[in-house]
Amino acid sequence: MLFNSLEYVVFLSVVGCAYHLCPVAWRRGVLLGSSYVFYVTWSVPFAVLLLAVSGIAFVAGEKVGRVHGEAQRRRILPVAIILLLAPLAAFKYLGALQGVVAATLGESSWISSVMTANFVGAVGISYYTLKLVSYVIDVYWDRIEPCREFSAVATYGAFFPQILSGPIQRAGDFVGQIERLAPATADMFTSGLRLILFGFFKKLVVADRLGVVVDPVFAQPQAFSGLTLLVASYLFAVQLYADFSGLTDIAMGSGRVLGLSSPKNFNSPFYAENVQEFWRRWHMTLTGWLGDYLFTPLRMALRGWGQAGLVLGLGINMLAIGIWHGPRWTYVLFGLVHATYLIVSTLTLPRRRKMFRSWPLLGRAHSLVGPFITFHMVVLSLVIFRAGCLADAWYIVSHSLGTLATMIVHLAGAGGEGMVAARHLKWSAGNALIACGAVVTMEVVHLLQRQGLLSQVVWARPAVRWAGYVALGFAILIWGDSNTTQFIYAKF
Amino acid sequence: MKESDIRTRLNSIFQDVFDDDSIQVFDAMTAKDVEEWDSLNHINLIVAVERAFGVRFTTKEVTNLANVGEFIALIGSKLS
Numbered sequence: 001m002l003f004n005s006l007e008y009v010v011f012l013s014v015v016g017c018a019y020h021l022c023p024v025a026w027r028r029g030v031l032l033g034s035s036y037v038f039y040v041t042w043s044v045p046f047a048v049l050l051l052a053v054s055g056i057a058f059v060a061g062e063k064v065g066r067v068h069g070e071a072q073r074r075r076i077l078p079v080a081i082i083l084l085l086a087p088l089a090a091f092k093y094l095g096a097l098q099g100v101v102a103a104t105l106g107e108s109s110w111i112s113s114v115m116t117a118n119f120v121g122a123v124g125i126s127y128y129t130l131k132l133v134s135y136v137i138d139v140y141w142d143r144i145e146p147c148r149e150f151s152a153v154a155t156y157g158a159f160f161p162q163i164l165s166g167p168i169q170r171a172g173d174f175v176g177q178i179e180r181l182a183p184a185t186a187d188m189f190t191s192g193l194r195l196i197l198f199g200f201f202k203k204l205v206v207a208d209r210l211g212v213v214v215d216p217v218f219a220q221p222q223a224f225s226g227l228t229l230l231v232a233s234y235l236f237a238v239q240l241y242a243d244f245s246g247l248t249d250i251a252m253g254s255g256r257v258l259g260l261s262s263p264k265n266f267n268s269p270f271y272a273e274n275v276q277e278f279w280r281r282w283h284m285t286l287t288g289w290l291g292d293y294l295f296t297p298l299r300m301a302l303r304g305w306g307q308a309g310l311v312l313g314l315g316i317n318m319l320a321i322g323i324w325h326g327p328r329w330t331y332v333l334f335g336l337v338h339a340t341y342l343i344v345s346t347l348t349l350p351r352r353r354k355m356f357r358s359w360p361l362l363g364r365a366h367s368l369v370g371p372f373i374t375f376h377m378v379v380l381s382l383v384i385f386r387a388g389c390l391a392d393a394w395y396i397v398s399h400s401l402g403t404l405a406t407m408i409v410h411l412a413g414a415g416g417e418g419m420v421a422a423r424h425l426k427w428s429a430g431n432a433l434i435a436c437g438a439v440v441t442m443e444v445v446h447l448l449q450r451q452g453l454l455s456q457v458v459w460a461r462p463a464v465r466w467a468g469y470v471a472l473g474f475a476i477l478i479w480g481d482s483n484t485t486q487f488i489y490a491k492f
Numbered sequence: 493m494k495e496s497d498i499r500t501r502l503n504s505i506f507q508d509v510f511d512d513d514s515i516q517v518f519d520a521m522t523a524k525d526v527e528e529w530d531s532l533n534h535i536n537l538i539v540a541v542e543r544a545f546g547v548r549f550t551t552k553e554v555t556n557l558a559n560v561g562e563f564i565a566l567i568g569s570k571l572s
Contacts, residue, residue: 141552276530292555295532296534296554300535300550300551303538303539
């Protein structure tokens with residue numbers, strides 16, 4: 001069941017009614033049952049796997065939390081983490097070795113069969129694994145008490161709004177809420193519906209409309225000119241942001257309808273002044289997870305190594321972010337590119353700050369130019385991320401940059417070249433206008449959200465509020481691509 | 493060392509690590525109160541405190557700090 005389907009709208013309505021109308025004691029059962037119904041629509045065997053992994057986390061939490069003696073707890077923790085990560089490794093990464101295994105053991109061996117298992121069925125495995133690992137580590141670190149009931153851990157792992165693509169909520173935050181099981185307040189309920197509506201707008205009108213022109217270019221980049229590749233590179237950055245943040249909004253909104261709040265995943269990342277700031281604003285729950293459970297222990301262990309420890313810690317952390325997306329060289333390179341960005345940026349930051357203090361005018365210029373430069377660095381990395389293979393990535397980057405250099409030299413011809421690119425992208429003036437209008441609308445809403453004006457001014461006036469609902473609704477119905485089955489971050 | 497002395501030294505370490513002379517630490521202060529307080533700067537802060545006070549923290553202690561007040565209490569407990 002996809003979020004952008006009529007089935008999901010009906011499903012959420014039924015679950016919402018059941019949750020709010022049933023006795024309080026049944027609410028956790030409704031959450032757990034509905035989450036598994038949602039997951040079973042993807043795959044029954046993988047729902048069993050999800051249940052088993054949740055069981056491992058529950059038992060590990062019990063053991064780590066109840067056993068006395070640090071030495072014994074320290075022995076249990078790595079075993080628990082390995083057991084929790086094993087299914088993720090098996091279904092997500094071993095596929096990359098399938099060719100080698102098939103050649104060695106034969107296509108029909110059971111190991112080959114496991115490796116070729118349809119990964120689509122194991123949807124959400126990257127998200128629920130990280131959630132359940134964090135639960136066990138948090139118990140080990142005494143951040144939280146172990147759950148007394150299996151249903152709490154199982155609901156945390158399987159919670160349907162977050163299973164497709166996060167956000168990766170921490171156990172302490174989620175379990176605390178399902179222990180109270182407070183119904184959604186009127187404000188929470190309506191803000192949830194508004195988030196879902198805006199999420200659908202971002203996904204269906206912005207992301208999918210851009211996807212129609214971006215996808216063919218990345219599928220066969222050699223068939224397009226340098227300028228077309230350049231335009232598609234920028235459009236993909238916007239498509240990815242709209243797709244992922246739209247999906248996150250639908251997830252957060254669905255949770256709020258049930259009275260459960262979820263953490264933010266984005267905070268206007270494309271306005272970041274430097275790469276460190278970008279990673280504080282982009283996929284915040286993943287970077288926060290890796291920061292707490294990988295980078296911090298690693299950096300603490302390497303703190304005696306000075307700058308070398310910093311470089312190694314950042315390198316491994318960013319490589320982990322890349323590889324988390326899947327076993328592809330483009331994701332590895334994406335991670336390494338960002339590791340390089342972060343290492344250079346972090347090591348030069350003190351000197352840059354000193355320079356900006358000595359030259360205030362330069363400092364002011366940097367606050368304007370910084371987001372522009374950072375955005376372009378991110379676009380470059382996302383081309384590598386999206387390309388089908390390293391050769392395609394190199395083709396797109398080299399041809400785009402070549403064209404950009406030519407355009408800067410011959411600025412006068414840029415308009416004409418732009419028309420050629422639009423023709424190659426099979427973009428009519430009408431389609432381009434709709435896409436631009438949708439992107440501007442999305443960013444205006446984000447700006448109002450950031451300034452806190454959306455709730456205070458826009459939603460506070462009934463006429464404006466309803467005009468907004470109707471406009472977004474019509475935009476989705478008229479311009480939304482309802483046939484899409486692609487959610488970029490649901491596949492990771 | 494008195495708590496007020498720890499607080500004064502910690503304040504100057506915060507200003508140094510975040511390169512911001514306007515920072516004034518308070519007990520309820522968390523990472524949400526300082527824009528650049530991410531996991532990278534958190535460890536920079538820890539390393540600077542370890543050097544300044546001649547103490548050593550474990551990963552568990554570092555990850556469990558809820559606010560600056562707890563940090564001051566932890567430094568105090570290490571020094572006593």
